[in-house]
Amino acid sequence: MINNRRKFLKTIAFGSAAGMLTIPSCKVGNGGKVKVTILHTNDVHSHIEPFPDNHAKYPGQGGFARRFALIKQVRREEEHVLLLDSGDIFQGTPYFNFYKGELDIKLMGEMGYDAGTIGNHEFDNGIDELANQISKSNFPFLCSNYKLNNSALDGLTQPYKIFKKGPIKIGVIGLGIQLNGLVTPVNYKGVDCLDPVVEGEKVAQYLKEKEKCNLVIALSHLGYEYKQDYFSDIKTAKNTKYIDVLLGGHTHTFLDQPTILNNKEGNAVIVNQTGWGGINLGRLDFTFDTSDTSGNLAFNAQL
Amino acid sequence: MDLNKYILFIGLLIGLVACQQKEHKVTYQEGSNILIDATTATDSGMMEKVAPYKADIDAKMNTIIGRSKKELLADKPESPLSNFVSDVIQHQAQAYLIQHKMDSIPVVSLMNIKGLRAPIPLGDITIRNIFEVMPFENEIVLLALPGDSILSLFKYLGTSEGDGIAGASVVYDGTKLREVLLDNKAIDPKKNYFLATSDYLANGGDHYHMIMNASFKRKINMKLREAIIEEIQDLSDKDLDVDANVEGRIIFN
Secondary structure (H helix, E strand, O other): OHHHHHHHHHHHHHHHHHHHHHHHHHHHHOOOEEEEEEEEEOOOOOOOOOOOOOOOOOOOOOOHHHHHHHHHHHHHHOOOEEEEEOOOOOOOOHHHHHHOOHHHHHHHHHHOOOEEOOOHHHHOOOHHHHHHHHHOOOOOEEOOOEEOOOOOOOOOOEOEEEEEEOOEEEEEEEEOOOOOOOOOHHHHOOOEEOOHHHHHHHHHHHHHHHOOOOEEEEEEOOOOOOOOOOOOHHHHHHOOOOOOEEEOOOOOOEOOOOEEEEOOOOOEEEEEOEOOOOOEEEEEEEEEEOOOOOOOEEEOOOO | OOHHHHHHHHHHHHHHHHHHHOOOEEEEEEEEEEEOOOOOOOOHHHHHHHHHHHHHHHHHHOOEEEEEOOOEOOOOOOOHHHHHHHHHHHHHHHHHHHHOOOOOOOEEEEEOHHHOOOOEOOEEEEHHHHHHHOOOOOEEEEEEEEHHHHHHHHHHHHHOOOOEEEOEEEEEEOOEEEEEEEOOEEOOOOOEEEEEEEHHHHOOHHHOHHHOOOOEEEEEEEEHHHHHHHHHHHHHHOOOOEOOOOOOOEEEO
16 A cells, blocks of 8 residues: 555656646746637648649649748747648649659658658558658647557557647647448558547547646548538537537638637637648637636637 | 787777767758759750650650640639540440440449549540549449448548539539439439449549448449540541530539
């Protein structure tokens, strides 16, 4: 018994060393405002270079080198920045045909992406090749509703990741689309696609209640909205209460500005999607009032 | 236990718990999708990293294979590009059937518009253009299906707002199938027909479940992209430009 208690105290004492670092920053934050900027992309589809100047719809738009310059500029201006991607990194230009996604993931790593999720096109060269590419990534791939333990992706993704930005904790999850009907079955062998609303909500609740995250962001490849009764970002936003932001993909939806709607408890949820091809960089700015403990996602009066 | 240490530890623990339980009010300030174009600065380091890969790809991709009379776009329900590619698939399947002395029953082809990822540009066409039209490594597959499966396929096309087809013409009232003709004849539900399409759709991709269980299924050993390139090169050899039009293959009333 005494031994057990000693062991317990020793464990906590180690923990308190980290606590010593946490407390001062917590106190500094009291009464202040902390700004966090979220940058995001989706469905870049291997558009490493800008679209050609003679392209019918997107002449001269996009490109990794320009996006990186823009990201660097935001990082110079803002202290707390998160850079996220909502899937379909792969497929769409010869860069993918020749380099199988390796170059995309490597360059995203160099741009300092904090996390991504898996889109259906990530499976285009089969699950073994996807596993090979993900294993070389220096940023994590988040999948909260794919059961992967019987697949080649076992252990290569995580259900969530928590990012600390000053005193603020941001939980990020990943919601994957139902692959049946979209991907050749052998290419996603062993992947069990679970209900994204149920699984996403479960992980988001854990992040809010147990991990005390101030904001939960879902990287989603479900698609913005459908006429059919498919899972979508709009459907997920309306049927959950622990997810604050859905950064979407798959439907290549261009939004003039993020959509704001109510979740199932009547609180605000933000849904955004940047189109595709790296044409836009999405940006969402949040402030966290560290003196206010109400916690709900509130809106600037300007909106 | 050292009392001082113990007090310090409890103090830290209370501080830690208090800190963790604090929920900070979140305010969403603003959001936007920032266009990246020629006015955006370029990161030279990133350009340098891409450069050797770009040089390698350019060497392979910039070969001109033919010319197009106009820009061919893919759009629902029917479009010049989806007609052109559906024709290419049908030609390849017919050539395969002749070569293998198989039945000359009608061949319908199907190509999903979502699978055509870029237009064929006006003027010179390069290998790169075709890689962008058809980036996937999909192969042409020949299926034999009973007429009722073909009818299910055309019924589904009404709800999916059309896709690329050749060898058939179809009319819908709203989403409901009014009439479909194969080779100018009505479909016999009990007769077999050939359907040429991509392996992606033959495996039930893009919700084409009704063609998954074909009694006969054969890859004709030709990738879709190779077939498109070959067609354009053949036209170019005959001094012809690529051209295709909307012809009323799919009509929605």
